[in-house]
Amino acid sequence: MRELSISLSQVKGRVVWPSDPDFDEIRRPFLGGWDRSPAVIVRVADAADVAIVLAAARTTGLPLAVRSGGHSLHCLVDDGIVLDLHDLRAVDIDVANRTAWAGPGATAAEYTAAAEAHGLMTGFGDTGSVGLGGLVTGGGLGYLIRAFGLTVDDLLAAEIVTADGRHLLVDAEHHPDLFWGIRGGGGNFGVVTRLKLRLHKLSAVYGGLLVLPATAELLADYMRLSLEAPEELSSILNVMPAPPMPMVPEELWGQMVAMAMLVYVGGPEDGEKAVAPFRALAEPLMDMVAPMPYSAVYMMEDPDYHPMALSRTTFLDEFDADKAEQILARLRMPTSAMPACQLRALGGAMARVPADATAFAHRDRAFLATAAVVYLDAAEEETHKAWAVEFGTMMRGWSGGGSYVNFLYDDEMDRIHEAYPPATWERLVRIKQQYDPENLFRGNANIPPK
Known part of the structure; x- marks a missing residue:
């Protein structure tokens, strides 16, 4: 534990230990009856904090879970590190260009309220308390799919910290393979710290x-x-x-x-x-x-x-x-x-x-x-x-x-291949091999590297 404490000593956000009085409240996910106890929860303040946490996971060998809104079944891990994106929740609306930059810890309801104030909207899922990080990178099926498509169809760019600590801007021109992979491939390739989303005229x-x-x-x-x-x-x-x-x-x-x-x-x-x-x-x-x-x-x-x-x-x-x-x-x-x-x-x-x-x-x-x-x-x-x-x-x-x-x-990870046709799967494996060859991001619906 001392090694872990030293590794996290430079974090600007909050490091929450099991001895802290609010540890149980902070670790509680949306679903009840699910009792996993991590060694530490780190509520990161920025991308630099994310890189520090990832380095700590690599150094200690402890399992890692990444959490945005707490609805995911992979947002907690026993005796490991929870990288909590809760405080990365800023939503910045560009009305003129109909785009928004949002933190992965923002909820669908928070983003929707900010966009609706300008008569604009992006479609997410069907529950307001879901965090954007997991929802968007998995696809995004909600009440606007027939009108506007999936949430990933409105994802224009993202900022990502990869397993080796690099902070990348990905879009159609920069790291296009990685940009393709995060639009449906989940959290297998890095930690998304900001999302750029298209807005539609709608209130x-x-x-x-x-x-x-x-x-x-x-x-x-x-x-x-x-x-x-x-x-x-x-x-x-x-x-x-x-x-x-x-x-x-x-x-x-x-x-x-x-x-x-x-x-x-x-x-x-x-x-x-x-x-x-x-x-x-x-x-x-x-x-x-x-x-x-x-x-x-x-x-x-x-x-x-x-x-x-x-x-x-x-x-x-x-x-x-x-x-x-x-x-x-x-x-x-x-x-x-x-x-x-x-x-x-x-x-x-x-x-x-x-x-x-x-x-x-x-x-x-x-x-x-x-x-x-x-x-x-x-x-x-x-x-x-x-x-x-x-x-x-x-x-x-x-x-x-x-x-x-x-x-x-x-408990049904044997169905992961049902999520992706063979050609899609092979491409995702190649991207995983490039950006996370050691499978640091494995506490998820995992796509292992070759």
Whole structure:
């Protein structure tokens, strides 16, 4: 420990040791029931601090985890070093050029609020508290993918500290291979300390929550309509028992429903036309779709809420009533009171980018499906995990699988090859060999060097 302390003595940010009174609070990730205890957490102040931490990891041989928002399953490591990007959260908006430089520790909600003040927006995921570092480098699937594409499609440049401590600016002209790799390859090649992102003109949208009865026919029709809808419309559908939330009528609590969050990029009149076919599927149980600021798509989060959850995700090429009925059957045999299946229709702007343009390559897939379970008792983890794995395996069998690297759990790293086609994988391995030949960055969905 003395060697580690000496190695970190020049850090300008905060070095947090297990003996510090707030160590447990700082190490707590978003997900509950996950208890890993690092040897030290370093909240870096700048890129120079990042280089010092990486040198300490190389010198001591301790395992390394890199953390931005704490949602990742790889953001903690037992008896190792956590490089915490929490304090790198500045967001600088260039209104004239419609670009922004953002720190990886900034959350999607923080960035969105800063951009929305100027009538501008970049699309991220579906949760406001996610840190930008991991979300962006893994791809970025959210409410604007059909209108504007993935987040990596709006990544214009990045500043990165590599395994050997170099501080690089990467873009289409500078280190273009590395720039290609961080657009979907995750944190395998270095620590991103700043991100330059394209901004689109957008502040208000027509969107909100639409709750419909969950029948097999309705789910199949909903997903078909989602692909046929104008590209300005994206949605995420959660099939689940209605949760006991204040916004949900009490008579719906526990009833199997289709909870859709729709977002239309455009005015209310056109938005209403785009949403009308979905409203016509059945008499809505709840209809909160209306003009709203884009920032409102990120629902309010309780900072003290740390759910225990498990999931399995796969891409699908087709979806019909038979598949929907199989999903409903699984949801009717849960191991927890809170099972769910999330369905996302893809396509649109995301699909128009060539598959080899970025390391994220699943451009031609139609849907993304996730089997998930939230539970309250950590002792029941294996039971719930078996349910989620079996559910996910069933859906993978429908179209041969395919994984989204940001949704891979740390116990399914055997699926890493499903995230990347063979040619993409080989290119990523070559980039890894060049920039991290010793595999310092291995506490992730790992792409090992040759």
